[in-house]
Amino acid sequence: MKNIVILISGRGSNMQAIVEAQIPGARIAAVISNRPGAAGLAWAAERGVPTATLDHKAFASREAFDVALAELIDGYAPDLVVLAGFMRILTPDFTRRYEGRMLNIHPSLLPAFTGLHTHQRAIDMGCKVAGCTVHFVTADLDHGPIVAQGVVPVQDDDSEDTLAARVLKIEHQMYPEAVRRFVAGELAIVDGRVKGRAQDATQWLISPSLN
Ligand code: GAR
Numbered sequence: 171m172k173n174i175v176i177l178i179s180g181r182g183s184n185m186q187a188i189v190e191a192q193i194p195g196a197r198i199a200a201v202i203s204n205r206p207g208a209a210g211l212a213w214a215a216e217r218g219v220p221t222a223t224l225d226h227k228a229f230a231s232r233e234a235f236d237v238a239l240a241e242l243i244d245g246y247a248p249d250l251v252v253l254a255g256f257m258r259i260l261t262p263d264f265t266r267r268y269e270g271r272m273l274n275i276h277p278s279l280l281p282a283f284t285g286l287h288t289h290q291r292a293i294d295m296g297c298k299v300a301g302c303t304v305h306f307v308t309a310d311l312d313h314g315p316i317v318a319q320g321v322v323p324v325q326d327d328d329s330e331d332t333l334a335a336r337v338l339k340i341e342h343q344m345y346p347e348a349v350r351r352f353v354a355g356e357l358a359i360v361d362g363r364v365k366g367r368a369q370d371a372t373q374w375l376i377s378p379s380l381n
Contacts, residue, residue, distance in 0.1 A: 172249040172353045173199040177239075177256035182210020183338065184254040184275055184345050189219060191346035196353045199246035202239075204258055220246075226258065236264040243268075250352055253307065254345070262309040270359060272307040273352065275345050277337055279303060279319055284312035289333040292324060298377040300324050300333055302341045304348040306359065315364045317348045317357060323377035 174196050176185045182201070189198055201214040204226045211221045224242055229235035235258075243251060253274040265272070278288035280303040292300040301321040308314040320340035324333060351357050357364055 171195060171197045173197055173247050174250045174252055174349065174353075175199050175243050175246050175248040176201045176252045176254050177243075178203050178208055178210045178254050179205050179257040180208050180210065180255050182208065182213060182254060184341055185210050185252075186213060187342040188252065188254065188346045188349055189214065189217065191350065193346065193350045193353055196349065199248060200243075202242060204235075204239075204256070210255075232259070233261055233263070236261045240264055240267055250349070252345075252349060259311060260307070260309075265307055265309045268307065270306065273317065273345075273348060274305055274307045274312075274314070275341055276303050276305065276312050277334065277341070279321065280305060280312055280316065287330075289337065290330040293328055293330065293333060297324050299375060300337060302337050302344065304344055306364070315359050315362055317351070317364050318344050320344050321375050323375065 172195055176188065176198065178185050178201060185201055198219050200220045200222055201210065202222045202224065203211050204224055206223050206225055211223065215221045222242060224235070224239055226235045229238065249271060251268050251272040253272065278292065279299070279301045283291050289300065299321050301319055303319045304317040306314040306317065322336045322340060
């Protein structure tokens with residue numbers, strides 16, 4: 171059994187998708203939040219998943235918080251740490267500790283739009299497609315080896331919310347599959363890149379659609 175610790179900061183819908191996927195060989199050892207009121211905590215606790223809260227506001231520095239967080243995480247002997255809407259910038263010591271065994275999902279087609287407000291920025295730039303990226307976490311924010319990407323069209327009348335909702339649907343499909351692949355030992359980083367699985371090379375998305 172591989173132990174998985176999931177870190178959240180809010181509603182935790184990606185965490186829910188991973189828990190509900192019941193990935194063979196995986197045990198959700200804990201769901202940890204840096205925000206005491208995170209809705210995802212209650213959802214997990216109701217299903218018997220161990221939960222913990224470590225309020226970053228109780229720490230004087232980012233470094234001190236990350237040290238305490240690593241201690242808390244390591245108490246669950248994790249094989250994999252999954253960031254699922256965990257809205258904290260992590261220190262290099264923390265990312266190094268979990269190198270090759272920490273995944274994140276980011277709501278853009280990296281390397282475009284690292285950081286916050288990704289959907290509004292994609293709309294403002296006139297992007298015709300947007301999406302999300304699952305990647306291994308490195309010290310370089312939103313820049314680690316890419317595991318998978320999902321693409322959706324951007325429509326003329328999209329708001330930040332409608333685009334976010336369209337992307338979130340594929341996040342919920344992609345993230346459990348990425349975790350499943352990690353647990354199954356199918357993800358290897360070679361020369362800073364994750365090898366892909368065969369994809370139908372005749373499939374594409376063009377937006378706006380061709381006549
Ligand atoms: C998701 O859209 C995720 O991609 C994003 O936050 C949302 C969390 O939703 N993550 C980031 O922006 C990380 N920089 P959730 O709590 O319902 O899973």
